[in-house]
Amino acid sequence: MSAPALTASAPAGLRFHPLRDSATMLRRNLKRMLRYPSMTVMLVGMPVVFLLLFVYVLGGTLGAGLGGAAHSGAAGGRAAYANYVAPAIILMTVAATVQGTAISIAMDLTEGIITRFRTMHIARVSVLTGHVLGSVIQAMFSLAVVIGVALLVGFRPTAGLGAWLATAGFLVAVTFALVWLSVALGQVSKSVETASNLPMPLILLPFLGSGFVPTDSMPAGLRWFAEYQPFTPIIETLRGLLMDKPIGNNAWIALVWCAVIALGGYLWSKRLFNRESSH
Amino acid sequence: MTITQSRPAIAATGLRKSFGDHVVLDGLDLNVPRGKVFSLLGANGAGKTTTVKILSTLISADAGDVQVAGHDLAREPDSVRAAIGVTGQFSAVDNLLTGEENLLLMADLHHLARGEGRRRAAQLLEQFDLTEAARKPASTYSGGMRRRLDLAMTLVGSPQVIFLDEPTTGLDPRSRRNMWQIVRDLVAGGVTIFLTTQYLEEADELADRIAVLDHGRVVAEGTAEELKRRIPGGHVRLRFANPQGLDAAMRVLGQASRENDALALRVPSDGSLRSLKTLIGRLDDRAIEVDELSVHTPDLDDVFLALTGNPTHEEVTTR
Ligand SMILES: Nc1ncnc2c1ncn2[C@@H]1O[C@H](COP(=O)(O)OP(=O)(O)OP(=O)(O)O)[C@@H](O)[C@H]1O
Numbered sequence: 219m220s221a222p223a224l225t226a227s228a229p230a231g232l233r234f235h236p237l238r239d240s241a242t243m244l245r246r247n248l249k250r251m252l253r254y255p256s257m258t259v260m261l262v263g264m265p266v267v268f269l270l271l272f273v274y275v276l277g278g279t280l281g282a283g284l285g286g287a288a289h290s291g292a293a294g295g296r297a298a299y300a301n302y303v304a305p306a307i308i309l310m311t312v313a314a315t316v317q318g319t320a321i322s323i324a325m326d327l328t329e330g331i332i333t334r335f336r337t338m339h340i341a342r343v344s345v346l347t348g349h350v351l352g353s354v355i356q357a358m359f360s361l362a363v364v365i366g367v368a369l370l371v372g373f374r375p376t377a378g379l380g381a382w383l384a385t386a387g388f389l390v391a392v393t394f395a396l397v398w399l400s401v402a403l404g405q406v407s408k409s410v411e412t413a414s415n416l417p418m419p420l421i422l423l424p425f426l427g428s429g430f431v432p433t434d435s436m437p438a439g440l441r442w443f444a445e446y447q448p449f450t451p452i453i454e455t456l457r458g459l460l461m462d463k464p465i466g467n468n469a470w471i472a473l474v475w476c477a478v479i480a481l482g483g484y485l486w487s488k489r490l491f492n493r494e495s496s497h
Numbered sequence: 498m499t500i501t502q503s504r505p506a507i508a509a510t511g512l513r514k515s516f517g518d519h520v521v522l523d524g525l526d527l528n529v530p531r532g533k534v535f536s537l538l539g540a541n542g543a544g545k546t547t548t549v550k551i552l553s554t555l556i557s558a559d560a561g562d563v564q565v566a567g568h569d570l571a572r573e574p575d576s577v578r579a580a581i582g583v584t585g586q587f588s589a590v591d592n593l594l595t596g597e598e599n600l601l602l603m604a605d606l607h608h609l610a611r612g613e614g615r616r617r618a619a620q621l622l623e624q625f626d627l628t629e630a631a632r633k634p635a636s637t638y639s640g641g642m643r644r645r646l647d648l649a650m651t652l653v654g655s656p657q658v659i660f661l662d663e664p665t666t667g668l669d670p671r672s673r674r675n676m677w678q679i680v681r682d683l684v685a686g687g688v689t690i691f692l693t694t695q696y697l698e699e700a701d702e703l704a705d706r707i708a709v710l711d712h713g714r715v716v717a718e719g720t721a722e723e724l725k726r727r728i729p730g731g732h733v734r735l736r737f738a739n740p741q742g743l744d745a746a747m748r749v750l751g752q753a754s755r756e757n758d759a760l761a762l763r764v765p766s767d768g769s770l771r772s773l774k775t776l777i778g779r780l781d782d783r784a785i786e787v788d789e790l791s792v793h794t795p796d797l798d799d800v801f802l803a804l805t806g807n808p809t810h811e812e813v814t815t816r
């Protein structure tokens with residue numbers, strides 16, 4: 219018998235295993251997050267700071283301006299505002315996590331190990347799906363912390379178990395979509411600094427929607443934008459689920475937005491990853 | 498089976514690659530037999546890394562036909578990737594993971610069973626002298642340790658064709674010898690090695706065939722011996738006790754050249770026993786005292802310097 223044949227690689231060895239490879243890459247990313255916890259802390263810290271700022275500093279006044287049910291005095295306004303702003307802060311938590319995704323993708327691409335992955339017979343997309351799944355898990359962790367703090371400062375959701383489960387599922391869908399977008403943004407960035415700036419609009423969009431004040435208090439042009447941008451139906455859906463309010467067709471609009479963003483982000487990311495490495 | 502056997506591990510014809518208008522590879526031809534060590538030599542910037550990147554599917558060539566491990570590089574890159582292992586010039590380890598985790602990551606990506614992966618990782622850690630550092634993050638490794646981990650990671654999947662781009666740069670002499678032994682063992686197991694190096698001693702030591710890359714083409718190819726024979730430079734060096742001896746020898750040996758400071762002469766010679774006998778005979782006849790005699794055959798350094806690095810030419814290829 220001769221030395222190992224070079225040509226006759228068994229077809230079984232040539233099959234791709236995207237699920238298995240994605241699970242491997244997910245483990246890699248979770249380990250990296252644990253080794254570098256300051257990033258996760260920073261990502262949770264930002265929405266918590268905003269929450270405290272909006273409830274304690276601005277909440278009294280903004281709550282009084284919400285209108286609707288009679289709010290007597292600043293304390294009542296503050297409680298009402300905590301309930302109003304919580305969905306926006308929840309969405310901001312997701313946005314902060316995906317900003318972290320963009321940063322860690324950009325950092326990862328500068329590491330030599332990615333070059334090694336490119337020369338290996340693995341399902342390429344698993345490098346990206348590992349990041350996506352890792353970020354979704356990280357977002358769920360951050361959301362649990364932020365919602366916990368929100369409950370402590372006066373957030374009083376009226377949701378039952380079913381509505382909470384629906385909220386969790388909805389948040390996974392939103393996170394999944396924004397993470398894919400962010401994976402593309404992280405790759406398109408030439409540097410880690412750019413990667414941390416590009417997803418900034420995602421953090422600002424809740425402000426330019428119904429996140430912090432009702433859209434009908436805004437000037438006409440801005441109001442038009444606020445009502446049609448994707449974050450408004452997402453926030454309204456969250457508000458409806460958590461506060462037991464009518465959702466209308468906001469949920470469908472939000473889910474369609476998520477599907478479009480996820481698909482667009484996925485295709486863009488894949489294309490970016492398959493382009494030739496420049497270094 | 499005979500067809501498979503005669504097939505080279507790597508066959509490239511007319512390989513071209515430019516970055517902008519900077520021509521790096523200008524019609525490169527390579528033929529690397531299976532189960533051998535093939536070494537690519539070239540000055541800094543000659544295009545060695547570019548060649549490795551093309552052959553390992555990282556970047557595409559502008560033109561040329563390439564077969565690696567029997568697969569067409571352009572049409573079946575996945576089959577090529579399944580057959581090769583690459584240790585590039587720059588570190589390709591995950592710095593946040595430990596050495597052991599890096600190896601287990603490779604084992605998982607090659608779909609080894611859990612126990613098998615652990616065994617393979619432990620064995621490679623041992624083989625590369627990394628057992629003690631196995632549980633430390635790779636970011637804390639020294640340059641040489643990282644280099645060894647890098648190669649260990651390449652070996653997890655037992656590739657048939659291995660690319661090593663300057664694998665021993667930055668290694669201490671003992672690690673380097675260790676690495677050479679590992680390369681020899683791999684070749685004994687039927688693996689093909691494509692090696693680039695700056696250490697000509699290394700090519701001399703390991704390579705079955707050597708190609709010298711200059712201005713985008715192979716300017717010489719053969720075994721180390723064949724290359725050394727191609728260039729002049731062999732000589733005998735004679736050292737004398739006094740200037741009288743030196744002068745006398747100069748008169749006898751017409752074509753000798755004088756070394757400036759020392760009382761020494763260089764006499765061109767192919768180093769064969771016959772020519773040495775003649776030389777000694779002529780000195781003996783005149784009773785010329787020689788303090789010391791040494792024979793110099795050209796080494797790969799001479800070959801390298803003779804064949805590469807024509808600076809005026811470089812101006813033409815760079816923009
Ligand atoms: N991505 C790139 N863009 C532009 N020029 C490049 C790129 N990669 C390599 N080059 C150029 O191609 C030439 C060959 O580079 P390469 O890295 O292949 O050299 P090398 O032989 O490996 O050198 P060394 O011994 O220093 O490692 C160099 O002049 C380099 O500047």
Ligand SMILES: [Mg+2]
Pocket residue numbers: 545546547586662
């Ligand atoms: Mg190089």
